[in-house]
Amino acid sequence: MRGGALLAALAAVAALAAAPPLLGEYRTTLLLPVFGYGVALLGLNLLFGYGGLVSFGHAMFVAAGAYAAAVVTGVWRIESFEAVLLAAAAAGLALALPVGALCARYTKIFFGMLTLAFGMLFHSFLFKFYGLTGGDQGMRVRRPTLLGLEFEELDKTAFLVGPYYWYCLAVAALLALLMWRIVRSPFGLALRAQRDNPRKAEYLGVEVRRTRFVAFLVSAAFGAVGGAMLAVPTGLADPELAYWTHSGTLVFMTLLGGFAHFAGPLLGALAYVLLQDWLMSLTPYWRLLLGAVLALIVLACPQGLMGLPALLRARLAARRRRAAAPHPAPAE
Amino acid sequence: MSPPLLETYRVGRRYGDFVALRDVTLRVHPGETVAIVGPNGAGKTTLVNVLTGLLRPSEGWVRFLGSDIAGAGPVRLAQLGMARAFQLVQVFPELTAAETIAVGALAQAGRGRRMLASLGADRALRARVEEVAAVFGLGPVLHRPARELSQGQKKLLDVASAFALRPTVILLDEPTSGVATADKHGIMATLTEAARRAGVQALLLVEHDIDLVETYATRVVGLRGGEVLADLPVRAFFADEEVTAALVGRRPARGAQG
Ligand SMILES: Nc1ncnc2c1ncn2[C@@H]1O[C@H](COP(=O)(O)OP(=O)(O)OP(=O)(O)O)[C@@H](O)[C@H]1O
Ligand SMILES: [Mg+2]
Numbered sequence: 001m002r003g004g005a006l007l008a009a010l011a012a013v014a015a016l017a018a019a020p021p022l023l024g025e026y027r028t029t030l031l032l033p034v035f036g037y038g039v040a041l042l043g044l045n046l047l048f049g050y051g052g053l054v055s056f057g058h059a060m061f062v063a064a065g066a067y068a069a070a071v072v073t074g075v076w077r078i079e080s081f082e083a084v085l086l087a088a089a090a091a092g093l094a095l096a097l098p099v100g101a102l103c104a105r106y107t108k109i110f111f112g113m114l115t116l117a118f119g120m121l122f123h124s125f126l127f128k129f130y131g132l133t134g135g136d137q138g139m140r141v142r143r144p145t146l147l148g149l150e151f152e153e154l155d156k157t158a159f160l161v162g163p164y165y166w167y168c169l170a171v172a173a174l175l176a177l178l179m180w181r182i183v184r185s186p187f188g189l190a191l192r193a194q195r196d197n198p199r200k201a202e203y204l205g206v207e208v209r210r211t212r213f214v215a216f217l218v219s220a221a222f223g224a225v226g227g228a229m230l231a232v233p234t235g236l237a238d239p240e241l242a243y244w245t246h247s248g249t250l251v252f253m254t255l256l257g258g259f260a261h262f263a264g265p266l267l268g269a270l271a272y273v274l275l276q277d278w279l280m281s282l283t284p285y286w287r288l289l290l291g292a293v294l295a296l297i298v299l300a301c302p303q304g305l306m307g308l309p310a311l312l313r314a315r316l317a318a319r320r321r322r323a324a325a326p327h328p329a330p331a332e
Numbered sequence: 333m334s335p336p337l338l339e340t341y342r343v344g345r346r347y348g349d350f351v352a353l354r355d356v357t358l359r360v361h362p363g364e365t366v367a368i369v370g371p372n373g374a375g376k377t378t379l380v381n382v383l384t385g386l387l388r389p390s391e392g393w394v395r396f397l398g399s400d401i402a403g404a405g406p407v408r409l410a411q412l413g414m415a416r417a418f419q420l421v422q423v424f425p426e427l428t429a430a431e432t433i434a435v436g437a438l439a440q441a442g443r444g445r446r447m448l449a450s451l452g453a454d455r456a457l458r459a460r461v462e463e464v465a466a467v468f469g470l471g472p473v474l475h476r477p478a479r480e481l482s483q484g485q486k487k488l489l490d491v492a493s494a495f496a497l498r499p500t501v502i503l504l505d506e507p508t509s510g511v512a513t514a515d516k517h518g519i520m521a522t523l524t525e526a527a528r529r530a531g532v533q534a535l536l537l538v539e540h541d542i543d544l545v546e547t548y549a550t551r552v553v554g555l556r557g558g559e560v561l562a563d564l565p566v567r568a569f570f571a572d573e574e575v576t577a578a579l580v581g582r583r584p585a586r587g588a589q590g
Contacts, residue, residue, distance in 0.1 A: 186438045187447040189427075193435045196424035203384075203422075204493055205410035205439025214447075 009263075013173050020161055028161040029233070030277055034269045035168035036229035041254050041265030042179045043222025048251070049259035050183055051215045052195030056112050056247045057099075057119030061220040063126065063242035064091045065227025070139035070237040081144035084228050085171070092224025093217055095122070100216035104209055107198075119247050126239035138238035141231045160233050168229050172266075175222065180262065182218065191215050252294055258304025267305050336361050337397060337501050337534050338383060338414075344391035345378055345558075352378045353558045356392070360501065362533040365524070367549035367566075369539065369579055375558040376538045377419055380505050383536070384416045385409045397500070410439060415499035417491045419506045419538070423478035429489050430474045433461045436496030460496070467526045468492040484511055484519070491523060495530050502527065504537040508544065516541055520548050542580045546570055554579035 020028040040062050047053040065088035072078050072087045099118045106114055126133045133139060143159065145151075146167045151159050182188055193201040194208045202208055231237050240246065249272075256275075257268020275293065279286035297304060301311055336359035345353040352375045360366050368376050381387040382394060388403030395401065396414055406416070415436075424432055434451065437460045438444040451457065465471050468488045473481055478489060487507070494502060507523060508516040527535050539545050545552060545566070552569040554562040562575045570576060 181448050181450065184451055185447050185449050186444050186451065189431060189435060189438070189451060190444055192427060192431075193424050196426050197422055199406075200418075200422040200424065200490075200493075201435065202406040203410060203416050204436040205407055205444060205497060206435060207407050207445075210445075 009173075009176075013169065016169050017166065020165055025157060025161050028165060029157070030273060031270075032160060032165060032168065032233050033230055034273050035172040036226045037250075037253060037269035037273070038172050038226070038266045039175050039229060040223045040226025041250060041257075041269055042176060043219040043226065044250055045254050045259055045265045046179065046183070046191070046215050046222070047219045048254055049261075049264065050188060050195065051191045051212060053107060053111050053212065053215075054251060055103075055115040055219070056244065056251065057115030057117070057122075058219070058223050058250050059244070059246035060099075060119040060122040060242045061092045061095065061223030062227035062230065062246070062250070063122065063237070063239070064088070064095050064220075065224030065229075066141065066231035066237035066241050067091070067126070067133065067139060068224065069144075069228040069231045070141045073142040073144055074140050079142070079145045079150075080148065081146050081167070081232075084144055085225055088224040088228035089221040092220040092222075092227075095224075096217050096220030100213050100220065104213040104216055116244055116247070119242060119244050123239055123242040123244070126242055133239070136239060138236050141235050141237055143235075144232060164232065171225075171229065175225065176266065179222070183262065187211065187214065252290075254304075255294070255297055256304055258306030260303055261306035264304055264306045271305055334362055335398065336395075338536070339395045340383070340389075340392060341395075342392035343379075343382055343389045343394060345375075345382055345387060346390045351558055353382065353389070356555075356558075356560055358553055358560065358563060360534045360536060364551055365535040365537070365549050366551045366553060367537055367539050367545040368553050368555060369542070369545060370555035370561075371579070374555040376555055377505055378558075379555065380416070380503050380536075380538060384414060384503060410436075410497055410499075413498070413500035414503070415494035415497045415501075416503045417494050417505065417507060419509060421483070421486045421490050421510070423481075423486050423489055425479035426477055428475050428477055429465065429470050429481065429485075429492075430458075430461050432478055432489055432493045433464050433470075433496045436493045437461060437464070440497045464492050464496050467495070467529060468522060484515060487511060487519070488522070491526075495526055495532075498530060499532055501534045501536065502532050504535065506538050506540065508539065508541060513541075516544055517547070520544050524548055542576075545580075 019031065023031070040058070044055060044058045047055055068088040068091035069084045072084045103111055103114045103118070127135060143156065146163050149163070151163055154162060190201065190206045190211045193204070193206055194211055198208050227241065253268040253272040254265050255268070256271050257266065258264030276286065276290065279289045283289065301308055303311065338360040341357050343353055343356040344351065356379060368379060370376055378387065382389050384406060385401045385404035385408065386406060393400055393402055396409065396412060401409060434457055437457060443449065462471070465474050468491070470485065470488060470492060473485060478486060481489060487510070491504065491507065504523070508519050511519055524535070549566050551565055552562065553560060554575060556579060561579060562569060562572070564572065
């Protein structure tokens with residue numbers, strides 16, 4: 001099983017690495033946000049899937065990362081993307097310290113509403129403080145260097161579908177590995193224990209509130225790093241990134257992929273990006289269809305795409321049982 | 333006599349106007365198995381909650397190993413060496429039995445906060461988990477999620493995870509409730525054996541089954557209406573007909589049950 005997971009992960013990375021020449025420019029550009037979203041969602045799902053805490057404010061950290069990228073490249077004129085990623089993580093942490101200190105005291109709907117409220121506050125801040133943040137205009141994110149290389153000879157698209165694509169793939173893979181370690185650590189176990197039964201966890205020595213707080217910080221750092229990765233292709237840090245509907249979209253992506261599985265958020269990011277592109281090409285009412293898909297997932301496959309194989313197997317087994325026993329057994 | 337492990341002095345606890353505990357003074361010494369008995373609503377669970385630092389007493393004080401623990405909270409007490417199992421069985425539904433025991437074992441080893449250490453590669457942890465599981469006969473279900481276990485297995489797992497803390501004192505609130513009469517002795521025998529092996533110095537249990545109390549307890553504390561009516565060595569307790577009648581009803585003849 002463990003070997004299987006490793007093989008699947010390696011195969012996925014290899015396939016993504018080989019994809020750009022096969023897919024061509026347009027489809028490769030389409031794939032780019034998958035890495036940024038994938039990283040942000042790994043963070044979201046540490047809280048959601050492992051901690052049982054559904055944040056409706058995660059987009060504020062994605063936005064914080066994007067604005068950090070804008071400040072570092074545009075205001076400070078530092079072009080190194082490594083510096084951008086570090087600054088994004090730091091910005092995410094700085095924002096999460098006060099927000100998390102408050103939110104980690106609550107669970108369930110209270111946690112959800114509180115994170116939503118902080119997300120809205122942060123959006124207003126970005127929107128209203130025109131002098132600092134550019135208000136509704138946002139802030140420009142300039143093209144960074146990767147590992148000190150400028151790639152001057154490449155135009156913007158060639159840079160994005162070439163070096164930037166592979167760089168983001170590598171960052172996403174490394175951060176996925178890091179998250180894999182975290183969820184399988186004593187800390188990860190404590191986080192799952194408090195999700196299932198906080199009272200019992202406390203009696204076993206788990207510092208429940210501290211555990212939630214630390215998870216919140218890690219989650220925010222991942223969100224912000226993902227946000228910085230997303231901001232380079234668009235070249236813009238925009239207040240709408242922090243808008244609450246974006247937080248909703250992040251939760252939707254996680255549900256789509258399956259919050260109960262480690263790879264669920266990564267698959268969710270990929271599936272969402274492809275689904276959105278497809279629906280947008282079909283109809284201007286794509287949001288309506290996206291809503292219908294969400295409803296369908298919650299009703300028919302609450303474990304998301306990752307839960308689909310198990311669901312199908314269970315259905316098949318049930319059908320076979322019914323076929324084997326033509327007369328239904330009387331209810332007990 | 334050695335100093336008490338756990339001690340309360342004139343503890344009172346109110347819920348609003350309702351007095352659930354009044355003037356409770358008691359001591360638990362090393363080597364003792366103290367049974368708390370009394371009718372429903374006598375305040376037994378409230379007393380356990382006060383003793384485990386979950387509830388702050390309205391009056392009086394509680395000490396564990398000499399330090400005041402009023403309202404200290406469960407995490408602090410787990411660190412100090414006090415463990416507890418609940419009246420209503422508590423498990424982590426999605427965690428396996430091994431993971432459940434590991435939660436306690438990691439806290440006890442002071443390694444519960446580590447973020448990058450791999451659980452899978454931790455041999456010492458695995459050995460400890462298997463050792464605890466073996467004592468409670470949970471070896472065969474070690475890798476099953478707790479929600480799939482039988483009620484009896486859940487109960488054992490609840491207690492096993494508490495034992496993984498290597499506690500000095502363990503409090504068990506009705507460890508045999510919801511278990512078939514025939515299995516009660518088995519569970520109690522497992523528990524006392526586990527306690528002996530784990531180096532638990534004192535056991536405190538709330539128990540309705542007086543047959544079990546008589547077999548396993550060394551001392552009996554009788555509560556009624558939140559007050560201590562009797563605090564006697566087990567023989568003296570059962571020899572006093574007035575006390576037994578008031579606290580545990582008429583005593584059935586031995587062997588008439590089960
Ligand atoms: N949180 C609470 N708020 C108000 N009253 C409470 C609360 N908890 C317990 N009580 C009351 O305090 C009294 C003692 O309750 P407690 O649970 O300690 O009794 P018990 O001896 O454990 O009973 P049982 O044998 O049924 O478990 C009861 O009358 C109960 O109704
Ligand atoms: Mg009770």
